[in-house]
Amino acid sequence: MYPHIEGCNQFARVAPTPRRLLGTGMDTSPYIELRDVVFARGDRRIFDGVSLDIPRGKITAIMGPSGTGKTTLLRLIGGQLRPDSGTITVAGENVPRLKRKALYRLREKMGMLFQSGALFTDLSVFENVAFPLRVHTSLPEDMIRDIVLMKLEAVGLRGARELMPAELSGGMTRRVALARSIALDPELIMYDEPFAGQDPIAMGVLIKLIRDLNSSMGLTSVMVSHDVKESLSICHYACIVADGQIIGDGTPEEIKAHPSEQVQQFLHGHPDGPVPFHYPAADAGQDWGITGRSR
Amino acid sequence: MDKLAAFGRLGLDIIASLGRSGRFLAGVLGGVSKPSVAFPLLLKQLYSIGVLSLAIIVVSGLFIGMVLGLQGYTILSDYGSEAAIGQMIALTLVRELGPVVTALLFAGRAGSALTAEIGLMKTTEQLSSMEMMGVDPLRRVIAPRLWAGFIAVPILAAVFSVVGIWGGMLVGVEWLGVFEGSFWGNMQSSVSFTNDVLNGVIKSVVFGFVCTWIAVYQGYDCVPTSAGISSATTKTVVYSSLAVLGLDFVLTAVMFGDF
Amino acid sequence: MAQRTTEVIVGLFMIVGIAAMMFLALQVSGLAPKAPESSYTLYANFNDAGNLAPRAKVSMAGVTVGKIREITLNRETFQARVVIDVNRSVDNIPADSSAVIRTSGLLGEQYIDISVGGDMESLGDGDTFYSTQSAMNLERMISNFASGQ
Numbered sequence: 001m002y003p004h005i006e007g008c009n010q011f012a013r014v015a016p017t018p019r020r021l022l023g024t025g026m027d028t029s030p031y032i033e034l035r036d037v038v039f040a041r042g043d044r045r046i047f048d049g050v051s052l053d054i055p056r057g058k059i060t061a062i063m064g065p066s067g068t069g070k071t072t073l074l075r076l077i078g079g080q081l082r083p084d085s086g087t088i089t090v091a092g093e094n095v096p097r098l099k100r101k102a103l104y105r106l107r108e109k110m111g112m113l114f115q116s117g118a119l120f121t122d123l124s125v126f127e128n129v130a131f132p133l134r135v136h137t138s139l140p141e142d143m144i145r146d147i148v149l150m151k152l153e154a155v156g157l158r159g160a161r162e163l164m165p166a167e168l169s170g171g172m173t174r175r176v177a178l179a180r181s182i183a184l185d186p187e188l189i190m191y192d193e194p195f196a197g198q199d200p201i202a203m204g205v206l207i208k209l210i211r212d213l214n215s216s217m218g219l220t221s222v223m224v225s226h227d228v229k230e231s232l233s234i235c236h237y238a239c240i241v242a243d244g245q246i247i248g249d250g251t252p253e254e255i256k257a258h259p260s261e262q263v264q265q266f267l268h269g270h271p272d273g274p275v276p277f278h279y280p281a282a283d284a285g286q287d288w289g290i291t292g293r294s295r
Numbered sequence: 296m297d298k299l300a301a302f303g304r305l306g307l308d309i310i311a312s313l314g315r316s317g318r319f320l321a322g323v324l325g326g327v328s329k330p331s332v333a334f335p336l337l338l339k340q341l342y343s344i345g346v347l348s349l350a351i352i353v354v355s356g357l358f359i360g361m362v363l364g365l366q367g368y369t370i371l372s373d374y375g376s377e378a379a380i381g382q383m384i385a386l387t388l389v390r391e392l393g394p395v396v397t398a399l400l401f402a403g404r405a406g407s408a409l410t411a412e413i414g415l416m417k418t419t420e421q422l423s424s425m426e427m428m429g430v431d432p433l434r435r436v437i438a439p440r441l442w443a444g445f446i447a448v449p450i451l452a453a454v455f456s457v458v459g460i461w462g463g464m465l466v467g468v469e470w471l472g473v474f475e476g477s478f479w480g481n482m483q484s485s486v487s488f489t490n491d492v493l494n495g496v497i498k499s500v501v502f503g504f505v506c507t508w509i510a511v512y513q514g515y516d517c518v519p520t521s522a523g524i525s526s527a528t529t530k531t532v533v534y535s536s537l538a539v540l541g542l543d544f545v546l547t548a549v550m551f552g553d554f
Numbered sequence: 555m556a557q558r559t560t561e562v563i564v565g566l567f568m569i570v571g572i573a574a575m576m577f578l579a580l581q582v583s584g585l586a587p588k589a590p591e592s593s594y595t596l597y598a599n600f601n602d603a604g605n606l607a608p609r610a611k612v613s614m615a616g617v618t619v620g621k622i623r624e625i626t627l628n629r630e631t632f633q634a635r636v637v638i639d640v641n642r643s644v645d646n647i648p649a650d651s652s653a654v655i656r657t658s659g660l661l662g663e664q665y666i667d668i669s670v671g672g673d674m675e676s677l678g679d680g681d682t683f684y685s686t687q688s689a690m691n692l693e694r695m696i697s698n699f700a701s702g703q
Binding site: 335338339341342345346349385389447449450451453454456457460479482483484486487488491492495496 | 557560561563564567568570571574575577578579581582583609611
Binding site: 075078080104105107108110111112114115116118119120121131132135136177180181184 | 332416419420421423424426427428429430431435
């Protein structure tokens with residue numbers, strides 16, 4: 001059935017390995033470990049000693065206000081950025097220390113869904129999903145076709161294979177991007193703001209897809225989001241990032257009952273609280289030129 | 296004191312940017328992909344930056360050749376040596392205008408498009424997503440474009456010179472009545488293959504390389520916003536033009552200077 | 555299909571480029587594709603070589619029969635010694651022919667014209683022209699004329 005040995009091996013990697021199917025319940029060590037990660041951009045410390053465990057085969061939501069470096073965290077895990085200090089271990093490998101080749105090999109085990117979808121605009125939907133297969137495997141064309149159609153079927157877009165990315169709606173773009181990121185059957189998938197800017201139906205579809213992918217393929221999922229309700233409804237584990245620190249973590253129930261005022265402000269969206277409504281500014285009197293009071 | 300510090304910082308920024316572009320170049324040229332993968336990509340880029348630039352090159356070449364024919368005739372006929380028009384047109388085109396004008400047109404037509412395309416790929420996270428799929432965008436996206444520019448510009452410059460000479464002949468011989476035999480004869484006796492034609496080709500190779508390098512680097516290094524892309528595109532055209540003209544002086548001095 | 559079309563168009567583009575380079579080489583610079591003709595060497599001594607340069611043409615009756623290989627100074631006679639390569643096919647140049655430096659046109663470059671003599675003997679490889687005529691120097695002619703010499 002397989003024309004040559006290499007193709008056969010590649011296929012074995014594309015199909016879920018038995019070890020992983022059985023292993024989800026047995027291997028309880030965290031899939032990703034962050035230890036004392038410090039990352040600064042210019043003078044601003046985005047992460048100041050963050051430690052975090054992301055469990056294997058579960059959905060972990062990382063939440064926090066905009067601009068707290070949630071996406072940066074994903075890029076650190078993916079090795080696109082290097083921390084100033086601390087270790088990031090993914091599947092037993094210390095990502096910042098990896099050589100280029102080893103890093104690229106590790107990334108084949110990762111899928112990432114970007115906020116914008118990041119589809120290649122010059123390729124059709126079919127070719128977008130086929131891209132990782134063509135680059136990393138030497139499967140025959142008909143097998144690539146079968147796999148691509150399977151992945152598109154999983155996101156409900158088998159009929160849209162001939163469309164170009166410009167012809168897709170925002171929700172469809174994200175679903176195609178999702179199909180592409182699972183084309184190689186990764187062990188880990190990272191979602192960058194999967195719900196941002198989606199209408200309620202598209203959001204519902206994405207929530208279903210994320211949950212189904214996690215349960216059917218045993219994927220370790222990391223989701224970065226500030227949509228509290230949706231995230232807490234599907235994650236097994238959540239943590240809240242603010243001011244370069246993790247200010248709260250636990251199961252959704254634990255988070256909802258968290259004693260910290262800052263966590264509660266974020267969860268319920270109070271306009272003022274420990275996170276002030278006003279950006280730090282000079283004394284209001286000075287800005288409006290009312291200097292009489294101080295002199 | 297503040298101004299001095301700002302000046303120093305600017306200098307350091309420029310040096311750092313040069314260093315980044317050098318490392319970028321090493322990354323692009325260092326990794327060699329499999330020919331079966333690289334060749335179709337190169338082909339596609341040759342089409343979009345080479346073939347599609349052909350029209351502007353042919354039209355500009357024709358007009359420049361015709362202008363050279365007219366101007367040359369007016370000046371040379373004062374000395375009664377309008378037969379030297381062929382030699383004048385050929386030398387001007389092959390040595391200078393062919394490589395230089397082609398490179399300038401290329402920077403405007405293809406270079407800016409390259410920068411905008413790559414910048415947009417960066418802004419829409421296509422480059423990042425490629426990286427996350429375990430594909431190096433330097434090899435997959437940048438390298439084919441760089442090589443295509445490197446190959447296309449000398450070809451375009453040769454086409455430009457030929458069309459220009461033909462345009463000059465059209466004006467000089469067909470219109471103004473210079474004897475065709477002396478047009479070609481003077482040209483052939485004065486244009487030397489190694490000194491003029493080959494040096495012109497070397498120039499266009501250098502220009503093609505520099506223009507494409509600037510274009511892809513500006514795209515890759517741009518600030519990923521719409522304002523960032525627009526300023527990167529502007530920079531591509533400005534830097535390429537300055538680099539071409541400056542390098543042209545240096546190369547001319549080395550090739551034709553008597554020292 | 556689209557891939558095929560691109561291939562063909564890019565192929566045509568490359569062919570156009572190569573054709574353009576060939577045109578520049580052959581038609582514009584007059585580079586002959588044939589192997590250089592075998593030649594033999596003659597010498598000529600001039601009092602003044604003027605602007606004569608290596609690779610300049612050597613002609614007889616307006617037909618190019620060879621070219622100049624190099625120009626050196628003869629340290630004993632202080633004359634310019636010009637080494638000429640003459641095509642092997644022209645092997646019957648009379649021994650009393652003279653080499654004359656001429657200018658093509660008013661502003662053109664200088665070349666050597668061989669004005670044919672009447673001797674039965676021919677010049678052979680390594681021979682030297684017996685009589686030569688140096689470059690016409692406009693300035694010197696004018697100053698000679700002015701000083702009445």
